[in-house]
Amino acid sequence: MLLTELESQALLLSLKVAGVAVIASLPFGLLVAWLLSRYQFWGKRLLDSLVHLPLVLPPVVTGYLLLVSLSPQSPLGSWLQTHLGLSFAFSWRGAALAAAVVAFPLMVRSLRLAFDHVDPKLEQAARTLGAGPVKVFFTITLPLIYPGLLAGVVLAFARSLGEFGATITFVANIPQETQTLPLAMYSFIETPGQEFAAARLCILAVVLALSALFFSEWLLRREQTKREVAA
Amino acid sequence: MSQVSQLVLACEKQLGSCQLALDLDLPMHGVVGLFGLSGAGKTSVINLIAGLVKPDSGRIEFNQKVFVDRQQRRWLPPEQRRIGYVFQDARLFPHYTVQKNLVYGHKTTADSEQKIAKVVQLLGIEALLQRYPNELSGGEKQRVAIGRSLLSEPELLLMDEPLASLDEPRKQELMPYLKALSQQFKLPIILVSHNLNEVLQLVDYLVLMADGKVLQHGPLEQVWNSEPMRPWLGEREQSVLLKAKVAKVADNHGMLPLALDNEASEPALCLWSSGHQLPAEQEVLVKIRAGDVALSRVRPTATSMRNVLPVTLIEFEEQDQQVEWRLAVGQQQIKARITSWAQQEMQLRPGEQVFALIKAINLIGVAK
Known part of the structure; x- marks a missing residue:
């Protein structure tokens, strides 16, 4: 094996946390970006600010707020625990939530920009051809925002992989549960004599980030050639 | 239907x-x-x-x-x-x-x-x-x-x-x-x-x-x-559209007869168009510009002009040295634009029967 036991555990956990964070937040991201792009409503600026808050707050503050509002002692935390059996404290789910919250503004910004670029006239045209709003969304809007969606997903995924401050504050640094790559690396750096292990994780992180980037580039290019090939 | x-x-x-x-x-x-x-x-x-x-x-x-x-x-x-x-x-x-x-x-x-x-x-x-x-x-x-x-x-x-x-x-x-x-x-x-x-x-x-x-x-x-x-x-481009029906005339001299009175077989009022061949009975619209219509008290006999129709003067409007007459052709109307000089010399009055000499007609699409 190329990787040590601990390294592969941290890698897989990182992928799981980031993957779940992105997939779970994508529907909300689409909804919020759609609302912000297409509608004028009371409280729009407030919603916009709220979405962007994790981008400008120190991650440790975000983590602290999550901890305060979702710990089993808090009203919301205990409600989730008793009614949905959902607990975030000191579990990988908490790490995923922290990653999702921190990456959310990046995803929404990207999606909103993509929605802004879809001409509503095309959606109107689809309506006159007998397509209801749901069909229009899935056959016209969604395919047209695909590049922006991809960019948003990759950005959010990368941000989730790198999440550190909010995660360590919210769910601590527990091997095999919440110790993602950055947290593992942090532990090695803190431990005297583990510089080499830290350097190995550093390389792993770089490779991972580049792979994600290349993968998205490849997807985009495939989409483009699909459109050009018919010429 | x-x-x-x-x-x-x-x-x-x-x-x-x-x-x-x-x-x-x-x-x-x-x-x-x-x-x-x-x-x-x-x-x-x-x-x-x-x-x-x-x-x-x-x-x-x-x-x-x-x-x-x-x-x-x-x-x-x-x-x-x-x-x-x-x-x-x-x-x-x-x-x-x-x-x-x-x-x-x-x-x-x-x-x-x-x-x-x-x-x-x-x-x-x-x-x-x-x-x-x-x-x-x-x-x-x-x-x-x-x-x-x-x-x-x-x-x-x-x-x-x-x-x-x-x-x-x-x-x-x-x-x-x-x-x-x-x-x-x-x-x-x-x-x-x-x-x-x-x-x-x-x-x-x-x-x-x-x-x-x-x-x-x-x-x-x-x-x-x-x-x-x-x-x-536009003042210079005033025109009217007439309803006409392609007529069936024994000797059409290679032209297209257009009945203005809905009588396809023996039209009393007929315009002649060249350059089109359409089936008899087909309804068409004919555009006639006011500037292409001249008026004459007598029916000109020795003339190359084919489209001469008996008309009744209805009323006229005068503006910058021009007079625009509205004329009844059967049940329909056309317009003629003549000079004020010609109007003064001819002394045309509403109700008179005269002849319209139409220099050019324009077949419009094929209607209905």
Whole structure:
């Protein structure tokens, strides 16, 4: 094996946390970006600010707020625990939530920009051809925002992989549960004599980030050639 | 005969500083033209019909189907109206091929393949099916957009200046397709246009609009000959449209006889046109410019002019050294523009019988 036991555990956990964070937040991201792009409503600026808050707050503050509002002692935390059996404290789910919250503004910004670029006239045209709003969304809007969606997903995924401050504050640094790559690396750096292990994780992180980037580039290019090939 | 469908537009809509107020009951067969300057509210009218815009008050009904009624709070969303809409800018879906664009609104049935083939053939787009919209010229895009609307099998087709964004050769290329549409698909069409030539060639029924109001509406020849139409034709280009029927005359000297009195077999009032061959009994419109009509007290005998009609003077209007007479030809009217000098010398008076010498006539499309 190329990787040590601990390294592969941290890698897989990182992928799981980031993957779940992105997939779970994508529907909300689409909804919020759609609302912000297409509608004028009371409280729009407030919603916009709220979405962007994790981008400008120190991650440790975000983590602290999550901890305060979702710990089993808090009203919301205990409600989730008793009614949905959902607990975030000191579990990988908490790490995923922290990653999702921190990456959310990046995803929404990207999606909103993509929605802004879809001409509503095309959606109107689809309506006159007998397509209801749901069909229009899935056959016209969604395919047209695909590049922006991809960019948003990759950005959010990368941000989730790198999440550190909010995660360590919210769910601590527990091997095999919440110790993602950055947290593992942090532990090695803190431990005297583990510089080499830290350097190995550093390389792993770089490779991972580049792979994600290349993968998205490849997807985009495939989409483009699909459109050009018919010429 | 298919039953005549009916469009009721009785609604108001505030458009910026302009108030659109409609009270129309339109018979829907053939091509209805909405004509006026840009900003007159023509596009807003078809957006209201399509359901892309909600009226502030009033109602819209098509074939007894209520599209919108603000009093009764009824609203039919655009996708349930079965209205086709060909936009000025085509609006093809960039991520679909021409083929997929065409069938986007099409409900597959047993004879789908034939229907699609028919539309593809009519519009001449066989070679484009596998292409994407960004590889098409403006005229090609517009044809695909028309095909896409037709295949959604609408009960009414709306067209917003479908030719406006095209250059002259492309216009000439598309015009015959548009002409064929209404007839081949038995589909009523509402055509928005600000181009007189387009109106003349395509329209059967004309709605003349200005500042959000309807100035005049009726069969093309009636509106064309009406007073509100005057400013659009220009003082030097005043003309009238006459209804005529292709006559059957034993010796036609290789020309086309056009009866103005509906008597196809033995017309008393007949115009002669060259360069056209049309079947007898076919109804056509003939455009006669006022400047091409001269007046004479006696019937000229030794003349090369073939189109000489007995007419009755009705009334005249004088403006800058010109006199424009309205003349009765059977049941219809034409206009003659003569100089004030000629008027003074001839002393023409209303009610007199004279002869109109028509230098040129123009056959307009083929009506109804």
